[in-house]
Amino acid sequence: MMAAGRRGPHAGALSDPAELAARHALLRDAPHTAPIRALAGRIREATGRPVPEPDPLDGGAEARLLLLLETPGPRLSHENAIVSRDKPGGTGANLRRFLDAARIDRRDMLIWNAVPWIIHAPGALNRAPRTAELRAGLEWVPPLLEAMPNLRVAVLAGRFAAAAEPILRAARPGLPVLTMPHPSPTYVCTSPAVPARIAETLEAAAALLRGGRA
DSSP states (O other): OOOSSSOOOSTTGGGSHHHHHHHHHHHHTOGGGHHHHHHHHHHHHHHOSOOOEEOTTSOGGGOSEEEEESSOOTTSOTTTOEEOTTOSSHHHHHHHHHHHHHTOOGGGEEEEESSOSOOSOTTOOOOOOOHHHHHHHHTTHHHHHHTOTTOOEEEEESHHHHTTHHHHHHHSTTOOEEEEOOOSHHHHTTOTHHHHHHHHHHHHHHHHHTTOOO
16 A cells, blocks of 8 residues: 555556555545646546546646656556556556656656547557547647646657647747657667667756756
């Protein structure tokens, strides 16, 4: 089970139903996640699709770093999904490894997706978002930024998340926007240059959070 407060639990913790239930219980009393949860509710209402909740152990609306991934993965439950570094599978394991190496405090960040709803049918294999899905998902980036007044840096992971760069720059002129490969094992294992670039990007983001130069 999860330790009290907002400290990190064991790796891949959200594969444990008890841990997932505990995280949802925290959400009910987590004011820092309320604006993001409200946005998720608006997206659900507008799209009719399941939208994962923010992790209450992360920074929520108070976060200074936005890590934008691509889509919620097919492993996530349609009913109880949470966007988190603690999700099971290779992407979650890589996220934890890279974020821990960069010493980015999870309370300083929000993990979200360029297409914030689950696009996969239950039990379906992973797939890339379609052009129309990505376009529709990116329409929710400006409301997300409005909910994050403390944002100091955005990191876009993967080519679909990178499509949000012009929207971010238009909505928040001067905000540092960094891009990196997606941390999925599909990409990380292709070349030593991929994990090196991810590590370099997250270290630059950490430097910006500390007030240094990237």
